[in-house]
Amino acid sequence: MDYATLLQILDSTLRLATPLLLACLAGLFSERAGIFDIGLEGKMLIAGMASGAAAALSGSVWIGLMAGIGASMMLAAIHGVASITFRGNQLISGVALNFVASGATVLIAQSLFGQGGRTPPLSGAARFNPIELPFAEAIKAVPFVGPFYADVLSGHSALVYAALLAVPITWWVLFRTRFGLRLRAVGENPESVDTAGVSVIRLRYTAVAITGLLCGLAGAYMATGLQAGFGREMTAGRGYIALAALIFAKWRPWYALWATLLFGFLQALALRPDVIERSFGLAIPVPALDALPYILTVIVLAGVVGRAIPPRAGGQPYVKER
Amino acid sequence: MTLMNKFLGAAAALALCSGAALADPALIYDLGGKFDKSFNEAAYGGAKKWADEAGGSYKELEMQSEAQREQALRRLAESGANPIVMTGFAFGDVLNTVAPDYPNTKFAIIDMVVDQPNVRSVVFTEEQGSYLVGMMAAQASKTGTVGFIGGMDIPLIRKFACGYVQGVKAVNPDAKVIQNMVGTTPTAWSDTVKGSELAKAQISQGADVIYHAAGGSGIGVLQTAADEGILGIGVDRNQNHLHPGKVLTSMLKRVDNAVYDAFKAGEAIETGIHVMDLKVDGVGYALDDNNAALVSDEMKAAVDAAADKIKAGEITVHDYMSDNTCPVE
Numbered sequence: 001m002d003y004a005t006l007l008q009i010l011d012s013t014l015r016l017a018t019p020l021l022l023a024c025l026a027g028l029f030s031e032r033a034g035i036f037d038i039g040l041e042g043k044m045l046i047a048g049m050a051s052g053a054a055a056a057l058s059g060s061v062w063i064g065l066m067a068g069i070g071a072s073m074m075l076a077a078i079h080g081v082a083s084i085t086f087r088g089n090q091l092i093s094g095v096a097l098n099f100v101a102s103g104a105t106v107l108i109a110q111s112l113f114g115q116g117g118r119t120p121p122l123s124g125a126a127r128f129n130p131i132e133l134p135f136a137e138a139i140k141a142v143p144f145v146g147p148f149y150a151d152v153l154s155g156h157s158a159l160v161y162a163a164l165l166a167v168p169i170t171w172w173v174l175f176r177t178r179f180g181l182r183l184r185a186v187g188e189n190p191e192s193v194d195t196a197g198v199s200v201i202r203l204r205y206t207a208v209a210i211t212g213l214l215c216g217l218a219g220a221y222m223a224t225g226l227q228a229g230f231g232r233e234m235t236a237g238r239g240y241i242a243l244a245a246l247i248f249a250k251w252r253p254w255y256a257l258w259a260t261l262l263f264g265f266l267q268a269l270a271l272r273p274d275v276i277e278r279s280f281g282l283a284i285p286v287p288a289l290d291a292l293p294y295i296l297t298v299i300v301l302a303g304v305v306g307r308a309i310p311p312r313a314g315g316q317p318y319v320k321e322r
Numbered sequence: 323m324t325l326m327n328k329f330l331g332a333a334a335a336l337a338l339c340s341g342a343a344l345a346d347p348a349l350i351y352d353l354g355g356k357f358d359k360s361f362n363e364a365a366y367g368g369a370k371k372w373a374d375e376a377g378g379s380y381k382e383l384e385m386q387s388e389a390q391r392e393q394a395l396r397r398l399a400e401s402g403a404n405p406i407v408m409t410g411f412a413f414g415d416v417l418n419t420v421a422p423d424y425p426n427t428k429f430a431i432i433d434m435v436v437d438q439p440n441v442r443s444v445v446f447t448e449e450q451g452s453y454l455v456g457m458m459a460a461q462a463s464k465t466g467t468v469g470f471i472g473g474m475d476i477p478l479i480r481k482f483a484c485g486y487v488q489g490v491k492a493v494n495p496d497a498k499v500i501q502n503m504v505g506t507t508p509t510a511w512s513d514t515v516k517g518s519e520l521a522k523a524q525i526s527q528g529a530d531v532i533y534h535a536a537g538g539s540g541i542g543v544l545q546t547a548a549d550e551g552i553l554g555i556g557v558d559r560n561q562n563h564l565h566p567g568k569v570l571t572s573m574l575k576r577v578d579n580a581v582y583d584a585f586k587a588g589e590a591i592e593t594g595i596h597v598m599d600l601k602v603d604g605v606g607y608a609l610d611d612n613n614a615a616l617v618s619d620e621m622k623a624a625v626d627a628a629a630d631k632i633k634a635g636e637i638t639v640h641d642y643m644s645d646n647t648c649p650v651e
Contacts, residue, residue, distance in 0.1 A: 008526040012519050019515075106355070116357015121545070121564070226515050228545050231538050232355060236513040271502065271516075271523040287506050 003147070005275055009268045010152045015226060017264025018156075018163045019044065019218045019235075023242035024249065024256045025163075025170050026214035032174065032251060033207030034187040034313040039079055039094035040215055041239025042101030047072035047219025049105035052119035052230030053112055055126040061224050064126065068223070069216030075101065076212025084204045087317030098239075106232045117232040119223070128157035128225040157225040159217055166214065170253040183207055187311035190318045200318045218242075244297040250308045263293045347372075347585045348381040348403035350394060352410030353508055356384050360537050360558040361577060365409045365432070367559075368581030380585065391416045399424040405442075405591050407584045408432070409577065411478055417441065428591045430584040432577060433478060435595060442591055444580045446598045448478070449485030449639045450632050451573040451605030452533070454625050455555050456489020458607065459531040460497050461621045462553055462570050467498045469529035471520050471543050473536035474510040475503040477643050482535040482557070482573075484648035485639050491650050492628070492637075499651070500524045504539045514542030521546040521554075531555065531570060544569060553616065562612040570616050572608040579604065601633050 023040045030037040050071035055064025075097050082093040106117030113120055133154035140150040174180040182203055185193045190200045222238075223230040245263055249255035269276060270289035277283045300308050349369050351362040369380055381403050383394055391413060398406050399420070405428035408417070414434040421429055421438040430442040437443075459468045470486055472479035487499045502520045504510040517539035521532055525546075532547050533555035534540035540557060541564070547554035548568035556562060556572030580598055584591055598604020607625065609617060631637040642648050 005526075008523070012522065016515075016519060110357070114357075116355055116359065116363065118357070118359070118541070222515060226518060227542055228549075229541075231512060231514045231541055233509065233512040233538075234514050236509040236516070267516075268519070271520050273502070274500075274527070286503070290505065 007151045012268035013264040016267045017260045018160045019222050019238050020242045020260040021163045022214050022218035024245045024260050025166055026211040027246045029207045030211040032187045033183050033204050036090040036315045037094055039097040040242055041235055042098035043072040043075050043215035044219040044235045044239050045105050046101040047216040048223035049109055049230045051220035052223040055122050055224050056120045059126050061126055061128055064224050065220045068220035072216035073212030076208050080205050080208040090315055119230040122228045127228050130155045159221040159225050167253050167257045187313055190313050244293055247308050248297050248300050266292050345402055345404045346380050348398045348406045350408040351384045353385050362409055364559045364577035365581045368578030372582050372585040395420045399427045404589050405430055407581055442593045442596050444596045446575050446604050448482050449641050450600050452482045452485030453489035453639045454607045455573045456486040457493050457625050458571055460490040460493035463531045465528045465530045467528040469500045469524035469532035471534045471536050472503045475506050479535050481642040484642040486533055487650050500527055500529055504536050511537035513539050517542030518546040525550050560608040562608055562610055566612040571613055574606045574608050576604050
């Protein structure tokens with residue numbers, strides 16, 4: 001594998017990892033607060049549809065982004081009401097919302113545009129265009145580092161950089177602020193937080209809202225950044241891969257970055273069977289590479305490489321008095 | 323999951339029961355959805371054409387999950403619909419078990435052969451259409467490298483790929499054809515993002531014309547081709563209008579004609595295998611205002627000459643599905 005090919009694969013990795021990273025951080029906030037969320041997929045899907053539709057109607061990608069975040073937060077609010085206020089089963093609520101999103105997106109897009117659940121193709125300001133980082137052209141001549149900066153890091157849409165920035169922000173919020181401490185405590189031992197006089201309900205709702213926000217970014221990125229419009233079921237299971245990445249990352253923000261980059265890299269590598277054959281001297285079937293993220297997650301879950309311990313109060317609705 | 327499917331099935335059944343119970347023809351779309359800009363939408367076009375011309379009405383149903391197939395077929399048959407046309411190879415096994423139970427109902431299945439006395443099996447010679455667009459791709463390519471992106475990795479899609487490669491090599495024996503499949507599960511028909519990334523990967527390997535047979539994922543392929551300034555080739559329906567001037571041509575598969583014929587014949591539909599090839603305009607390539615500037619006169623002359631030779635039997639395009647191998651890579 002020559003350097004140029006590697007750069008192309010890394011470039012692809014960054015694009016493919018971004019929706020996974022955003023969804024993974026979304027799940028991280030929710031699960032750290034004790035709310036399991038397998039509805040990441042559905043939230044991304046509805047955000048994709050809403051952002052694609054709003055961008056097409058308004059001609060502005062930023063209005064599309066807002067609409068995507070709004071739609072995703074709405075689903076998150078329903079999940080919150082079902083699982084926090086009414087103490088329903090969080091897994092069932094998540095599955096139900098995935099089904100709702102899968103059907104509702106196609107239904108709404110179809111009634112708005114009549115293009116079979118697709119939103120019209122976006123162009124110009126209705127879509128996130130690549131941003132050239134400063135000095136990309138100037139540095140390109142520098143050997144090794146230059147092409148990496150110019151070809152891999154530069155030239156992505158704004159949401160890619162937002163996703164990368166979200167990692168240190170998440171780390172700082174979770175581990176360096178009072179809010180973060182309480183959020184983590186709510187996921188481990190909600191009684192202690194309640195005893196200290198802090199509202200468990202409000203903290204959990206806040207966490208679920210942040211989940212909605214991040215999933216909204218992920219969905220909007222897919223429909224208006226990676227693609228020029230929404231297509232039915234376009235998330236194609238990325239919400240579930242993000243959940244696998246979350247377990248792989250042991251519910252930690254920096255690990256989440258590495259896990260999603262690894263999964264993104266595996267996906268990008270699967271696009272180039274010729275490179276695999278040349279580098280390893282044997283043809284690895286593409287489906288095997290596609291399955292690798294899940295296999296890695298099972299290995300981590302089984303405790304072979306370190307142990308993945310989920311937040312202790314995860315999945316349990318909080319009851320103040322019995 | 324199964325509970326959900328039952329609900330969906332029940333909902334579909336309810337929707338069907340409420341329809342009129344006369345001998346209207348019926349059309350079932352496969353999982354890609356009615357408006358997939360491709361295969362199923364072409365079927366819809368044929369049904370609509372028939373309805374407009376004959377003034378008749380027809381029933382239609384979109385599959386939402388694998389589990390609905392058998393129930394949907396039985397319900398339609400019991401409601402008296404005749405003939406029942408279904409799009410997609412995936413109905414094959416189900417139809418094989420359902421058809422004998424309704425000997426008085428005629429069925430037509432597109433893209434699959436089902437050996438039952440009351441079934442018409444419509445098959446297309448996709449390899450011939452793909453051969454023609456392959457020739458055009460090779461002529462339009464400046465780098466000598468062209469690409470193919472298939473949807474789900476099934477023999478039918480390999481048939482497209484094989485015909486395409488043969489066409490490319492007929493024009494330029496040294497040309498390189500990069501082939502990729504989006505996936506091995508049904509999500510491969512809707513993963514536009516992966517379609518896009520595959521197109522980008524092929525472009526980085528030098529491809530400057532990319533042909534897709536990937537349903538909804540292909541929308542991503544054509545989008546990326548247009549964004550990156552290379553040419554895409556559409557499939558099934560005329561997709562030239564999606565990106566005018568950026569889509570070289572489209573391989574036409576006249577599913578609309580197949581549905582139209584079946585509806586027009588009504589209950590008197592002939593059963594058995596019905597081949598839609600170049601001779602009966604079952605397949606072909608698209609030429610309209612959107613790609614007129616891309617297709618030179620000599621390109622058109624070469625392709626039309628090859629089409630005539632295929633019709634006359636002077637050129638035989640190998641069919642991947644006949645022996646599950648392709649003579650060229």
